[in-house]
Amino acid sequence: MDMLFTLDTGTGFWNPLLWVLGTAVAGVIAVFLYSLGERGYKKGTAQTEPFISGNPEPEKGLVHVRSGNLYWGFLDAMDGYYRRLVPLHTGDLDDYVLWYMGITALFFIVVVVFR
């Protein structure tokens, strides 16, 4: 049984069964807390409409935050990194071959020097 579930990782162990049991307990607690919530909720009424500071709700297509708007902060912060990395991906086959040849040559030097 132990062999079936407990993975020895060398310096520790991992037992998914314990994790699943822990998650199940957390789920039961979450459902219990949910059951203590507001019971007067009426689906399909004005209660469920979004309140945007009194402004009308935009069209559905305009509400969705598109992929291009996500993580702009991360990308902006990493701008220096991306300004160097992205141009290396030229899409030019000549460059692909040059990288391959260059790495082969570099490996050969390292392997011969450190043999």
Place this chain on the structure above:
Amino acid sequence: MIPAFVVENSPALMIIVPFVAAFIAPFAGRAKPAVRALVVGGAMAITSAITLLLASDVYAHGTRLYVFGAQAATLAVPQDSGGIPVRIMFTVDPMSALMLVITAIAAFAVVIYSLTSERHHSGLGSYYTLFLLMVTGILGMVATGDIFNFFVFLEILSIASAGLIAFRIDGGVAVEAAIKYFVLSTIGALAILVAIGIYYGEYNALNMALIAQRMQFTLLDQLALVLIIAALAMKCGAVPMHFWTPDAYSMAPSSITALLVVASQASLYGLFRTVFSLYNITLNAACVGWLIIILGVLSMVVGVTMAIPQKNVKRLMAYHAVSQTGYMLLGVGVGLAVLDNQPLLEAFGYMAMEGGIFHIINHAMYKGLLFLTAGAIFFRIGTYDLNKMGGLGHSMKWTMVFFIIGALAIAGIPPFNGFASKLMIYESVFVFNPVLSVIAMVVSILTLASFVKVFHSIFMGPVLPEYKDVREVPGPMLAGMGILALVVIVFGLFPSLVVETLVAPAAHALADQGMYIAAVIGGGA
């Protein structure tokens, strides 16, 4: 119950069945598409069954030899051959068997998916011919014990893959991606052929075990090693030779992309087989190990950071494939770096190798699953552009569930399979060098962040007006995804069982060069 003939000849049959079916498929399609589907589906089911049968036999009884044209299938060294294994042979040890298991599961899931996802396209006769040739190439590469045969199967795989990458043409963009892949593959294959020529000139042998036994690690051997490592690292998409990967992965049909992942891992297998079984401790293990580790770290970091800004879901996933390959290179690279130091190998080297090898099978399953979900979305809305997607969770619930399983697995979230292999890599690599382990963990966090973005972009939000009529994909496509999702869950819940039965024997077989040589030279009839 299973005829002895099938068991005895399973190494040959697993190649013959898809190879013959590849050339029957176009003719079957002329009779009726349903007949072609029956031929392709049946051939793939039989191939997978035979492959799994062979793998289980190897795990139960040890390395299997299959000598083509010999009086007995295990007669590796005929009496009149001067002690040289002269014939073409397959040498299937537990490492090869693991790769066979990966190929059998992934290819079977993909064919079930493809029979529906591609049914409205033209040229399906060629499609299935090339698909089955791809499977033949992968199986041959991971089973052969002859290095020239490895080259032949690599070429079969590369040519078939290039044809399938170009399959949808797509205004010429897919053809361009295929040409890039094909030119690089051909240059890589040429480098491997030169290396094979060096071995043949030096040792008068093409059998890998015999070359390993005679290996002197001369300057020419060093050149051959570098030619093979660089070519196969490029073929598996290691940074900075990964540039073809997003182009090819994004332009191929999604079902083919899932199989391209397995194809890349067959190249990774070739790389590991070369450094461990062919050279082993004759080379400077620390030096070559660190080269592979550096390739791994670069792949992890560059792959994930290039994935984050992508707008095309398949290019994004392709960069993640590069990143995940880095984990495998890191784990096995650490094992190689301490290969000549038995105490360190015992302390953490084997564990790192097991983590890396476990990640190979895990990655094939969850990345294959993710590419199939991307294909399912394209099947319904006709775009891979994340900026044009949204709200599909309302109408494609099963696809969303499969995507979540794949995304959590690739991000290393418990209890899915990716977590178990990554944990093994983190802990063992930490003992070797803590900085490498920290980098691997940060990359995992960035992977999660990236897939949160993809999940939100595709599935969350209100139903968009343009997608209000979108429905779930047909059952067979869900079944294909379901097979891979099931493996992801089962491998995640029972990691110890998988490691003990599949992964640890593979890692030890890879590290033990003596056993590999003895199985051929000292084995035989």
